[in-house]
Amino acid sequence: MTEPTLVIQDLTYRYRGTKENAIEAIDLALERGEFLVLMGPTGAGKSTLATCINGLIPHFHKGKLEGNVIVCGKNTREHTVAQMAEDVGLVFQDFEAQLFSTNVELEVAFGPENFAVPREEIGQRIIENLAYVGLSDFRNRPPSTLSGGQKQKLAVASVLALQPKVLVMDEPTTDLDPISKMGIFEITNRLRQRSDLTLLVVEHETEEVLQANRIALLKDGRLVKVGPAHEILRDVDLIESLGLMPLGITRFFKDMSPEASTAAVDLPLLPVEAETAYRNNGWQVCPQTYGALVAKEAEAEQTFRAKDPLICCRDLEFSYPNGVKALDGISLDIYPGDIVAIVGQNGSGKTTLAKHFNGLLLPTSGTVMVNGKTTKEQGIFRLGQSVGYVFQNPDHQIFSETVYDEVSFGPRLRGLPADQIEARVAETLKAVGLEGAEEEDPFSMTKSARQRVAVAAVLAVQPDVLILDEPTTGLDYREQRSMMDMVRRLNENGSTIIFITHHMWVVAEYARKVFVVKDGRLFLEGTTREVFSHEQELLEASLRPPHFIQFTNLLGYTMLRPAELAACTKGGGA
């Protein structure tokens, strides 16, 4: 009974054709029923470790493996991936590519079919597992018609149908909106309570891992620390030093009492705990300081409103050729020099809206004006000069062999003289923090560097407005920060910025104004502070402010950053 379900012994792995070990000397054992979260920055080896557990390494990816992985007494070296599937389930990050059936119930049936489970029992398992993840009503739907969150739930159900003893999820929520994320974590939470299932989840959203028994921190392929979740989360300095996002609440309390040791056991983690702790410390928010903050923002809003809008939508409606109405009567203004965020659930219409700003889509009715002229009369080629659009996935955009060719593509198309192109490329690369990378091959760069190349390529034609679709998806916290710091610098140098994102903390820290889209309508609009103070409405739009903001809302004020609250706090020992 005491034999651990999953044992990783001195595991080292190197991918074929690379010089460095992806993971090195990993020792880890998981008890039956345990829930462990694996965290670490990009390139730490999280996914490598996850794919070792069901035998994809060494069977699918070839390379050099030392040490052992033993699941329920089976060594992964001696069993094929398919044979391991009965014991280990693996859910991937990419919810599109891991589903392959044309129908929800057949997707769930696929696993048990491979193990020759009798037909009647497969039917049972379909009913059970679809109910477990809340997809019973979608049984006969094609998976392609489901939302992102539902697809990921289906992936979980289809893996659970094999009744594995270990479930591994590799960043299952990275591409999901906040509420879909919560849906997946709600399922995780129920799974965690099952004593027959051992859970290992790779995740980098700190707020979502509070439920774990233990957290393992990974860096450069090595385990840095393994310990009880709450203990690790309270060690904000360690988490930050690894390039991960610390909990805002914990960060705040740590900063307010610097004398507390790293092992402080009483640092609050959750909004409600934080509110109690704040009041117990005898702290108060100074209304004058807060009022000044709000007044300054109101003034800025007035200054923007006095200008002529750069982008102006009136009663914008858009239907796809198949008749689905994606946008339904949107009116909004975006002013020059502003930095705004567009947020909303997966499929709410935010990307469709943004594609109207550069003429990729034209309204079915209503108007979209850029610089005072409708997008219809300007056309996409001319609009491309004033509105730059960076797509979500840089790999959809990059096709040149060198960074120079990629970045100079736009200016060349627009007939810029050759002698100016070189200077333009150098200047643009400097702006995105890739100085001197002209001769590099974009395909061998990291995801975050490719993202920057994509931004540079759009920036090179010097548009007035830059639209970024999910600029931080797939990056770790440190990369997200440096990406957004770069975007902010561009804004300070005069570019108008519109970004679409699921990361609420990115909105809180970087946007001045927020547009919330729900079911193709503009649901909420205002300065970032105003929007985050409407917690209930945000919830209706499947959004949720970061824990830190929820905590300050409990105090009756909306603070976007720990530093703001620190500046407004008086009384007590502070």
Added chain:
Amino acid sequence: MEAELYLDYNTPYHRLDARTKIIVFLCIFVGVLMFQDPRWLIPTFLLVLAQLLVSRSAKNLQRIRYVLLVMSISSIVLWNFFASGVTPLFWVFEVESMYYALGRTILIFSIVTMGVILISTTRNEELIMGMIKMGLPYRVGFAISTSLRLVPTVATSLATISQAQRSRGLDLESGNVLERVKKFLPLLVPVFLSTIRNTNIFGMALESRGFGAREDRTYYLQMQMTKADWAVLAFFFLYVAISIWLNVMGYGKIVGLVRF
């Protein structure tokens, strides 16, 4: 993005068993090969068109209209070069070779249309099941259906990628065919890369769910031949029998045609 080939309608044709649809496809295939003369091909052609209407698959045929156009034109021109007759029409064309070229075009058109109908009305899993029930090994059926599944994936990423490039000022819509092709070629790099990446995850997901774990396998999907299926089959067997009989009797040939 609507890139799926399967059309989720509930027509009588959709309700037919996958095996029936595969056999009907094969029957038409054999039937069209029996005649050279386009006039003799008219009944088969009408039969194909009737199926297209009943199954409401014309939408998918319309998607490949350019491919069909190019195919038809090249077929008419090429068969005229590769065949000759006795009655001159103009230049290298003779009346007989023209008839023959028309017949071959109807043949190609019919087979392509039947393929489109089959894919538009049959779910991937049904197609695999149908093929397995007819004796094909599971892995072979799975491979065929997987390659079909690749089509919508590639089409979707091609659409996204061309949008991304148009946003950067690449004008894909003007210029002659050659210029357009030249502008389109670089886009294939990201298309290939993302397809390879997707296929890789697909492979991993497949194995992780136990693909090929055992020799034996159960099938959740069940298929049932109904009266309608047998009626349709009877009709098409009769059609094939008559076609073959007419062929043996020497009907449907073009007199005076010489093929190289």
